[in-house]
Amino acid sequence: MGIAAGYDVGTMFCQMAKQNEDGSTAMSNVRNAFVEVPESDDVEEILSRNGWQWVRDGKSVFVVGEDSMQVAKLFPGKVEIRRPLQDGVLNKNEEKKNVVLASIIESQLGKASSENSVVAICISSPCVDGSADSTFHSARLKGMFMRLGWNVKVIEEALAVVLSERPCVIEDDGTEVPYSGVGISFGAGRANCMLAFKGMPILGMSVSRSGDWIDKMVSEQTGVPVAQVVDAKEKRLDFNKIDPDDDVVFALDAYYDAMLKYVFNLFSKKFKEVKSEFNKPIDIVLAGGTSMPPGFEKKVEKIVSELDLPFKVNKVIKSKDPRHAVVKGLLAQAEIVKRKLEKGQITKESI
Amino acid sequence: MYTIVNTSGRHLSIKDLRIMLSPRERLDLDSVCERRDIESSLYLKEALKKGYIKVIIKDSNSSSYASAGMIDAVTKEDLEKIKSDISDVIKSSMKEAKVAKNSLGVDISQIKSEIASVIREVMGEMNISSPSKDVASSGFEESLSDSVLSEIHKKAVNRMMEGAEGKVKNDDQKKVNLDISRRADELEGLL
Numbered sequence: 017m018g019i020a021a022g023y024d025v026g027t028m029f030c031q032m033a034k035q036n037e038d039g040s041t042a043m044s045n046v047r048n049a050f051v052e053v054p055e056s057d058d059v060e061e062i063l064s065r066n067g068w069q070w071v072r073d074g075k076s077v078f079v080v081g082e083d084s085m086q087v088a089k090l091f092p093g094k095v096e097i098r099r100p101l102q103d104g105v106l107n108k109n110e111e112k113k114n115v116v117l118a119s120i121i122e123s124q125l126g127k128a129s130s131e132n133s134v135v136a137i138c139i140s141s142p143c144v145d146g147s148a149d150s151t152f153h154s155a156r157l158k159g160m161f162m163r164l165g166w167n168v169k170v171i172e173e174a175l176a177v178v179l180s181e182r183p184c185v186i187e188d189d190g191t192e193v194p195y196s197g198v199g200i201s202f203g204a205g206r207a208n209c210m211l212a213f214k215g216m217p218i219l220g221m222s223v224s225r226s227g228d229w230i231d232k233m234v235s236e237q238t239g240v241p242v243a244q245v246v247d248a249k250e251k252r253l254d255f256n257k258i259d260p261d262d263d264v265v266f267a268l269d270a271y272y273d274a275m276l277k278y279v280f281n282l283f284s285k286k287f288k289e290v291k292s293e294f295n296k297p298i299d300i301v302l303a304g305g306t307s308m309p310p311g312f313e314k315k316v317e318k319i320v321s322e323l324d325l326p327f328k329v330n331k332v333i334k335s336k337d338p339r340h341a342v343v344k345g346l347l348a349q350a351e352i353v354k355r356k357l358e359k360g361q362i363t364k365e366s367i
Numbered sequence: 368m369y370t371i372v373n374t375s376g377r378h379l380s381i382k383d384l385r386i387m388l389s390p391r392e393r394l395d396l397d398s399v400c401e402r403r404d405i406e407s408s409l410y411l412k413e414a415l416k417k418g419y420i421k422v423i424i425k426d427s428n429s430s431s432y433a434s435a436g437m438i439d440a441v442t443k444e445d446l447e448k449i450k451s452d453i454s455d456v457i458k459s460s461m462k463e464a465k466v467a468k469n470s471l472g473v474d475i476s477q478i479k480s481e482i483a484s485v486i487r488e489v490m491g492e493m494n495i496s497s498p499s500k501d502v503a504s505s506g507f508e509e510s511l512s513d514s515v516l517s518e519i520h521k522k523a524v525n526r527m528m529e530g531a532e533g534k535v536k537n538d539d540q541k542k543v544n545l546d547i548s549r550r551a552d553e554l555e556g557l558l
Contacts, residue, residue, distance in 0.1 A: 040542050046537075073531045156523075159517055162521040163521045
C-alpha cells in the first residue's frame with residue numbers, strides 16, 4: 017500500500033509531512049542552507065566530533081541545515097551561508113544547489129515505500145512582477161523526487177494554503193461552500209496568492225517581495241546585520257505593540273507595510289484584469305513564516321479594506337500554524353491523488 | 368533502415384540525436400546514428416507521439432550507420448570547405464560593394480540585396496537551409512510533455528548525485544495527528 021507525503025521546498029526551510037502506518041503524521045523541518053567547510057585532512061573528524069549534518073560532493077564538503085548557521089556563527093566573515101533557492105526558485109547562481117537539495121530531500125523524505133506512494137510538492141504561481149519563471153524549477157524538483165521512486169503531484173503553493181485552511185463561502189441558506197476563497201502564503205522569497213472555488217484553482221499569482229526583502233531593507237536602513245534583523249523579527253516583533261524606540265522593530269513595521277501594499281496592489285490589479293467575481297463575500301486566509309508576527313492579519317485587513325477588489329472580503333484569517341500550513345495542504349493533496357491511483361481512477365502518467 | 372519524415376511543416380530539431388530536419392525532409396536515422404541511440408531518444412519519442420514525425424521505413428537492420436556514414440555523410444572537411452566557400456563569396460562581394468560605394472556612389476542597399484541573393488544562391492546550390500528561418504526547436508522544447516521533461520531532469524539529478532554522499536539528520540521528526548483522511552474525504556467529493 018502506498019503512502020502519502022507533502023514536501024515544501026521553501027527558500028528558507030524544507031518541510032516534510034508524511035503519513036505513518038498508524039495513521040499519525042510525521043513532520044520535520046530542515047533549514048535549506050549550507051556552508052562549505054575548508055578542505056583539510058581532519059574534516060571527517062571535525063564533522064563527526066560536532067555531530068554536524070553534511071554532504072560531500074567529490075572533494076568538497078558542506079555542512080547543511082541548521083548546523084550551517086552554527087558554523088557561520090563560529091567563523092563570522094570566513095564562511096558564507098549559501099542557499100539552494102533564491103526568490104522561491106532554484107538559485108541560478110549556486111552551482112551546488114542540486115547536490116545539496118537532493119541530499120536533504122533524500123534524507124528527510126526517503127525513498128518511496130511502494131509504487132503507489134505519492135508526494136505532493138508546490139511551486140510558485142506565475143509571477144506578476146517580472147520575477148523568475150518556475151518551469152525549470154518545477155521540472156528539476158520533480159526529478160529530485162522521482163529518482164526516489166515517488167509519484168509526484170505539483171500544485172501551486174497558495175492552493176495548498178486553501179486545502180489546509182479550508183476557507184468557506186456561506187450561501188444565503190446558510191450552506192457552506194468549503195475550500196472557496198483566497199489563500200496567501202508569505203514565504204521568505206515570494207508571496208503567493210490563489211483564488212479557489214471548491215478546492216479548484218481559479219487564479220494564482222506570485223510576487224518576489226516577501227520576508228527576505230523586508231530583512232534586507234531593514235538591515236540596509238538600520239545598519240544591523242540581517243541575522244539580527246531576523247532574530248528581532250522572530251522574537252520581538254508584535255504589530256499590536258510597536259516600540260518606536262526600537263529601531264529594528266520600528267523599521268520592520270514600516271517595511272512590512274511597504275511589502276503588503278506592494279503585494280496587494282499587484283494582486284488587486286490582476287484580480288481586476290481577469291474579472292474574477294464571487295456573489296458572496298469570501299475569506300482571505302494567510303500563512304507562511306513571514307505572516308507569523310502577532311497582529312499581521314490586522315495589518316492585512318487594513319490594507320485590503322482600502323483596495324478596490326472585484327469581490328467582497330468577509331474575513332482575513334491567519335492560519336493557526338502558519339509555518340506548516342502549506343505542507344499540511346500538500347499532504348491532503350497527496351492523499352487524494354494516492355487514493356485515486358489505488359482505485360485506478362487515474363494513472364501514474366496522468367498525475 | 369529507419370527512415371523518418373518531418374510532417375510538422377516547420378524546421379524540427381531532435382536535440383539528443385543532434386539532427387535538424389526541414390519541412391517534409393526525409394532521413395534514414397540509421398545512416399547518422401546508432402540504432403540504440405535512436406531507440407532511446409526522448410525527443411524522437413515525443414515528436415512521434417505528437418505526430419511531428421512519421422516513420423516511413425523501419426527494419427531491424429541497424430548496421431548501416433558505419434557504411435552509410437562513410438559513403439553518404441558529409442564529412443567535417445566538406446563542411447569546412449562549404450563554410451570557407453561561403454565566407455569567400457561574402458568577403459569578395461563586400462569588398463566590391465565597398466569599392467563601388469567609394470568610387471561610384473552606388474546605392475549600398477542595392478549591393479546588400481545583391482550580396483544576400485548571392486548567399487541565397489550559394490546556399491541553395493549546396494542545399495543548406497538558412498539559419499534565420501523559423502526553427503521549431505524552441506517551440507518543440509516547450510511542447511515536450513511534463514513527463515518527458517521530468518524524466519530528463521531525473522536522469523540529470525542522478526548523474527549529479529554520482530559520487531555524492533551525505534549525512535543529514537532526520538531525528539527531529541514530530542508525530543502529530545492531522546486527520547488528513549477526513550480532509551481528503553471531503554476534498555475527494557469536491558474535486
